[in-house]
Amino acid sequence: MGLFNYWTVIVLMMVGFYTVIARNNLIKTMIGLGIFQVSVFMLYISMGKIADGTAPIRVQPSAGHEAIYSNPLPHVLILTAIVVGVATTALGLALIIRIREAYGSIEEDEILEMDRNS
Amino acid sequence: MSPECLIVAAVLLPLISAALVVACHQRPNLRETVTLVSGGLLLAIVGRLTGSVDARPAINLVDVIPGSIDQAAIAIGFHAEPLGLLFALVASGLWIATSVYSIGYMRSHGEQHQTRFFCCFAVAIGAVMGIAFARNLLTLFLFYEVLTLSTYPLVTHHGSEAAKRAGRTYLGILMGTSIVGLLLAILWTWQLAGTLEFKAGGILDGHVDPLTAGLLLALFAFGTGKAALMPLHRWLPAAMVAPTPVSALLHAVAVVKAGVFTILKVGVYIFGIDLLGRGGSSVWLMYVAAATLLSASLVALTRDNLKERLAYSTISQLAYIVLGMSLATKSSVIGGGMHIVMHACGKITLFFCAGAILVGAHKTRVSQLDGLGRKMPWTFAAFTIAALSVIGLPPMGGCWSKWLLALGTVEMGQWPLLAVLMISSLLNVAYLMPIPLRAFFREPPETDDESPGTGEAPLACVIPLCLTAAGCVVLFFCADPIYQFLSSITWK
Amino acid sequence: MILLSLLVATAVAIILLRDLFAAVMLSGIFSLLSAGLFVVMDAVDVAFTEAAVGAGIATVLMLGTLTQTSTRERPAPRLDWSALVVVVLTGTALVIGTLDMPAYGDPTAPIHQHVAPAYIAQNVGKQSGRSETDDDDFQGHVPNMVTAILASYRGYDTLGELAVIFTAGVGVMLLLSGLPPTAGDTPETNPAESEAGVDA
Amino acid sequence: MNLEQLPILQVILPLLAAPCCLLLRRSRLAWGFAVLVSCSSLLIAATQLHIIHHSASGSISYEIGGWAAPWGIEYRLDRLGGLVLLVLTAIAAVTLSVARRLLQEEVPEERHHLFFATFLLCLAGLSGIVSTGDLFNVFVFLEIASLSSYVLISMGRSRRALVAAFQYLVMGTIGSTFILIGIGLAYMMTGTLNMADLAQRLTMTLDSVYAEGASIENPALPVNQTRTILAAFAFLTVGLALKLALFPLHAWLPNAYATAPTVVSTFLAGTSTKVAYYVLLRVTFTIFGLAFTFGQVGLQFLLTPLAIMAILVASTIAIYQGDIRRILAYSSVAQIGYLVLGLSFATQAGLTAGIVHLFNHALMKSGLFLVVGCIATRQAGLTLESIRGLGRRMPLTMAAFVVGGLGLIGVPLTSGFISKWLLVSAALESGRWLVAVLVVTGSLLAVVYVWRVVEAAYFLEPDDKTTSEPHDAPAGLLAAAWVLLGATLVFGIYTDLPVGVAREAAASLMGVGS
Structure with missing residues (x-):
């Protein structure tokens, strides 16, 4: 696989990133943010992978053969990061609901237009 | 009290008096008493200090x-040396005169915000004391900024649109030059010399080459916007929107003199006369000063507004002092120092007269003064004396300082500059003398014969201007003590 | 490989879709696919969490939001050139960064040499021939290394993670605790819509 | 009490206090509790700085849970961290002590306890960022701090606050995701997350970080010369620049500060960007090191122009703002320019100036926003028109503003002067003439934007002469504003604490001395 795996992850990341900065719709922005973050998680997990390794859960040793475990630390970090990501999403969505209440729109340019006029 | 405490007292006293003025804002009489008493005390303190200089x-x-490793700590500190003491003496002496004058002027004019006026005035005087006694450049810079800020409310006192515009020009030029020029120059000095103390003989000697010294001097000279060197002079005519006492004390004495005093002090105690004289790094400044001197005189000729004409005259006279410093000879520097005193006394009288004319006759233009001398004889007599002093004719004080400056140009062999001085004196005659001549010898216009209020201004206005005019004459005879007093600064 | 291609396809579809409902559903699918990818890469715990949290909770939250707002994106999506430039630059930077990376799955990569072996050794101490007594923190009681590390060496991160959830929870409460919206302001919403929001 | 536990207590105390706050429910109770916690935090921070400053090593280290670094998470505080913590907790304590009064106009009382809980979480997050010596832990606490600040900002009175908070959320999340990418790439090439360990492993050669027998093209290449590390550095820097609101990534800041409740602007203006700056210092100096950051990457060639642009452009924009809070917010962007400029000199003097300015500006800007809060208690409008003649209506309040404004300009005897002095002299010392001139020009612009406020308050007559009786802000609020702004005066005269500590901190960052 070489570096191909990383490159695909990067492409995903950039698709997410583009959605975040280019989209006008607030919900779409949040979806983009999600894609962006999940792709970063993939980057982490990819680097923890060892070819022919197994998941880092202890297996009963078979005679003469020692299991190769993938690196557990990235998994630990990403478990934390996933939760952080969802927390951010939840907060963002709550804000969107409030914005919708206050402005009646979830399109960023419309909202900014209203602010300029008021 | 020890001399050290006296210095601190001299700086603090006006500031305390400012606080008291605010505290007494309900009772104008008490408020004015506070101002006068502190003026007297201040003069006494500064007088005592001259003994221990x-x-x-x-x-x-x-x-x-x-x-840090290669640089000394910088403190807020004060010291007393002849040049500063002389400046402090002039400012504190004239503060009393101006206070008396302002009381008369402000009340008869029914001005608003009198408490703010007297408070800011006192703070400004405190800042002047701080500048005069500053021991190092940082302290000087601090009080220089305080002076700018405290005089801003005085300039914009009327609160009119014109006053605010003038205030912006004032603040913009003074603050701008001080931050961009002066502060940078101070920092550079600190980098070069590792200290900012004023030391006899200068601190930069041995640390700079002539080119750097020239650049640094330029930063100092143009950074000190208060010295009103062209092309940074515009704030001074603009500031003439202020009430006349402000123009008199601040823009004839305190603020502008703080500017030239800074330049003198930097020249003497930071660069050292030796360094300036030797390297020729101040030659360019001579020509800038000479150009300012001539062009300001020429502009003054064209101005009909009395205060504005006086303002341009001030610009020109300030250039004399800068010229004295840049010539960097003993007599020229002493002449410059002395001119601070002489010009202060003369110019404040002229402004007092301008204010008295405004209060007494409601006239602001030179062309309106015809025949007024007969109604206001004291005022115009004082005006004549002060004008002669500013022009530099004996037996007025102004002649000595101009004499010393001329001597300096001769010592340096700068003949063109001597010519400039002569021409400028003639121009002085041309723009100052017509005023009393018109007043005394022209017939008053017949239309406003019956107009009310044509007499002398209130006594509180007339007495100070007579006193300062008398001072111009007295200074003619006191020139030698001042010379002796100042002569110690040029030696290490 | 197939998973990766599917992921890219899903992501692109999400950008292009104007129907927010479909986009949200697709993002749920995206999460599920990535969970699958995590399994392939031996990260079963992460896969499990991603499936539950990413595909589950997040999608539910999004749908909840959609019920409060509109389900269609108003203007037709068009290409934003400045954003594209930024994205391409960032992507290029990352690709350049990968050039010196150890290859995917390389067991000799630095990441597997430092710190991590010690973690694994703690859990499988017996096998790597280390003594059971002195340096063995778990003595084999916790078979899942991820769990072991999460709760021990990096337990503090986990506390931080809890704090993050707590923050978000408090934040959502503050934002949506059923109070009239933005007192002192004049929102240009009609009352019906505001009330709908209040019931959230 | 065992002083060794202080580092963890610093973070855990507000973190655990937040749920307690939630349980208290009553506004007054929750507030009292929060004040108590923040004051204890201040005490802890002061004690820690004292210990650090007088310890031989100049730092303290704490292994969380007893798991030794680099396996476990380590807390490591040096003088710089101690100073930042002190500022952070001091501002938190002052802000919280007046928060209840300020909130009365802005947040309904039944939500106060939630607000205080979030506030404490933000404090905990920021303290955690400063204290930790683990890069991933930085990310976690950064998220706690960021999420809570999004919430806090969205509490603003006007609906614009919601939009500002959302924009900040998006920008902030992009920033932290960038940081996460950077951390990941750095981790990939070193295998560690501990900052000290990371710094050490970055200078090792490739063959010593790879396992035996790995096929690498250039075994003698130091790790920090790989493209991966370069990319890691780039992502960390860009992410932090976003959090720091470094020009041109500052767009979120003015909106956020201008619409947030004043308590929040007061707190965040003095702390959040400062903490981001702290992390930037850590990344550039502690982790990647001087030689890498400024020698190999040449970050100064990017940062110096950006910093100068920040100073000049943001100050100019500030001049054209009509709302005091926006003036102050743009001024913050400019001041961040000064901070980064000090860093970009890569000299000890420049770094000292940056750190001192961090300290001074935090006090000044928080104080100024608090003054704005004071004004807001008496009148609704905060535009230049509506504060006309305020100098007479609220003399003490506006006097405080003048003091802070003079500090922003950098007038002598205010602490702002000290930091500008150090900055300009650092520029001159390294021969950066043009930079020095531009910095003083920046002060000139500050004169203009500060003076517009002063002129409006003192020298313009109000349109409707409703009341000219002095009616200052409530005494407690006023006192708090004066505490902060008075401190700028005190530290403008007695400069030993900030400058002394900053010099030592700069020396240790530069790798000189201890």
């Missing part, structure tokens, strides 16, 4: 910028 008392209050 030979010992060069000095005191540091607090370290503001801690030292």
Whole structure:
């Protein structure tokens, strides 16, 4: 696989990133943010992978053969990061609901237009 | 009290008096008493200090910028030396005169915000004391800024749109030059010399080459916007929207003199006369000063507004002092120092007269003054004396300082500059003398014969202007003590 | 490989879709696919969490939001050139960064040499021939290394993670605790819509 | 009490206090509790700085849970961290002590306890960022701090606050995701997350970080010369620049500060960007090191122009703002320019100036926003028109503003002067003439934007002469504003604490001395 795996992850990341900065719709922005973050998680997990390794859960040793475990630390970090990501999403969505209440729109340019006029 | 404490007292007293003025804002009479009493006390303190000047008392209050490996710490500190003491003496002496005058002027004019006026005035005087006694450049810079800020409300006193515009020009030029020029020059000096103390003989000698010295001097000279060197002179005519006492004390004495005093002090105690004279790094400044001197005189000729004409005259006279410093000879520097005193006394009288004319006759233009001399004889007599002093004719004080400056140009062999001085004196005659001549010898216009209020201004206005006019004459005879007093600064 | 291609396809579809409902559903699918990818890469715990949290909770939250707002994106999506430039630059930077990376799955990569072996050794101490007594923190009681590390060496991160959830929870409460919206302001919403929001 | 536990207590205390706050429910109770916690935090921070400053090593280290670094998470505080913590907790304590009064106009009382809980979480997050010596832990606490600040900002009175908070959320999340990418790439090439360990492993050669027998093209290449590390550095820097609101990534800041409740602007203006700056210092100096950051990457060639642009452009924009809070917010962007400029000199003097300015500006800007809060208690409008003649209506309040404004300009005897002095002299010392001139020009612009406020308050007559009786802000609020702004005066005269500590901190960052 070489570096191909990383490159695909990067492409995903950039698709997410583009959605975040280019989209006008607030919900779409949040979806983009999600894609962006999940792709970063993939980057982490990819680097923890060892070819022919197994998941880092202890297996009963078979005679003469020692299991190769993938690196557990990235998994630990990403478990934390996933939760952080969802927390951010939840907060963002709550804000969107409030914005919708206050402005009646979830399109960023419309909202900014209203602010300029008021 | 020890001399050290006296210095601190001299700086603090006006500030305390400012606080008291605010505290007494309900009772104008008490408020004015506070101002007058502090004026008297201040003069006494500064007078006492002259006795101990030979010992060069000095005191540091607090370290503001801690030292590092190759640089000394900088403190807020004061010391007393002849040049500063002379400046302080002039400012404190004239503060009393101006206070009396302002009381008369402000009340008869029914001005608003009188408490703010007297308070800011006192703070400004405190700042002047701080500048006069500053022991190092940082302290000087601090009080220089305080002076700018405290005089801003005085300039915009009327609160009109014109006053605010003038205030912006004032603040913009003074603050701008001081931050971009002066502060940078101070920092550079600190980098070069590792200290900012004023020391006899200068601190930069041996640290700079002539080119750097020239650049640094340029930063100092143009950074000190208060010295009103062209092309940074515009704030001074603009500031003439202020009430006349402000123009008199601040823009004939305190603020502008703080500017030239800074330049003198930097020249003498930071660069050292030797360094300036030797390297020729101040030659360009001579020509800038000479150009300012001539062009300001020429502009003054064209101005019909009395205060504006006086303002341009001030610009020209300030250039004399800068010229004295840049010539960097003993007599020229002393002449410059002396001119601070002489010009202060003369110019404040002229402004007092302008204010008295405004209060007494409601006239602001030169062309309106025809025949007014007969109604206001004291005022115009004082005007004549002061004008003669500013022109530099004996038996008025102004002649000595101009004489010393001329001597300096001769010593340096700068013949063109001597010519400039002569021409400028003639121009002085041309723009100052027509005023009393018109007043005394022209017939008054017949239309406003019956107009009310054509007499002398209130006594509180007339007495100070007579006193300062008398001062111009007295200074003619006191020139030698001043010369002796100042002569110690040029030696190490 | 197939998973990766599917992921890219899903992501692109999400950008292009104007129907927010479909986009949200697709993002749920995206999460599920990535969970699958995590399994392939031996990260079963992460896969499990991603499936539950990413595909589950997040999608539910999004749908909840959609019920409060509109389900269609108003203007037709068009290409934003400045954003594209930024994205391409960032992507290029990352690709350049990968050039010196150890290859995917390389067991000799630095990441597997430092710190991590010690973690694994703690859990499988017996096998790597280390003594059971002195340096063995778990003595084999916790078979899942991820769990072991999460709760021990990096337990503090986990506390931080809890704090993050707590923050978000408090934040959502603050934002949506059923109070009239933005007192002192004049929102240009009609009352019906505001009330709908209040019931959230 | 065992002083060794202080580092963890610093973070855990507000973190655990937040749920307690939630349980208290009553506004007054929750507030009292929060004040108590923040004051204890201040005490802890002061004690820690004292210990650090007088310890031989100049730092303290704490292994969380007893798991030794680099396996476990380590807390490591040096003088710089101690100073930042002190500022952070001091501002938190002052802000919280007046928060209840300020909130009365802005947040309904039944939500106060939630607000205080979030506030404490933000404090905990920021303290955690400063204290930790683990890069991933930085990310976690950064998220706690960021999420809570999004919430806090969205509490603003006007609906614009919601939009500002959302924009900040998006920008902030992009920033932290960038940081996460950077951390990941750095981790990939070193295998560690501990900052000290990371710094050490970055200078090792490739063959010593790879396992035996790995096929690498250039075994003698130091790790920090790989493209991966370069990319890691780039992502960390860009992410932090976003959090720091470094020009041109500052767009979120003015909106956020201008619409947030004043308590929040007061707190965040003095702390959040400062903490981001702290992390930037850590990344550039502690982790990647001087030689890498400024020698190999040449970050100064990017940062110096950006910093100068920040100073000049943001100050100019500030001049044209009509709302005091926006003036102050743009001024913050400019001041961040000064901070980064000090860093970009890569000299000890420049770094000292940056750190001192961090300290001074935090006090000044928080104080100024608090003054704005004071004004807001008496009148609704905060535009230049509506504060006309305020100098007479609220003399003490506006006097405080003048003091802070003079500090922003950098007039002598205010602490702002000290930092500008150090900055300009650092520029001159290294021969950066043009930079020095531009910095003083920046002060000139500050004169203009500060003076517009002063002129409006003192020299313009109000349109409707409703009341000219002095009616200052409530005494407690006023006192708090004066505490902060008075401190700028005190530290403008007695500069030993900030400058002394900053010099030592700069020396240790530069790798000189201890």
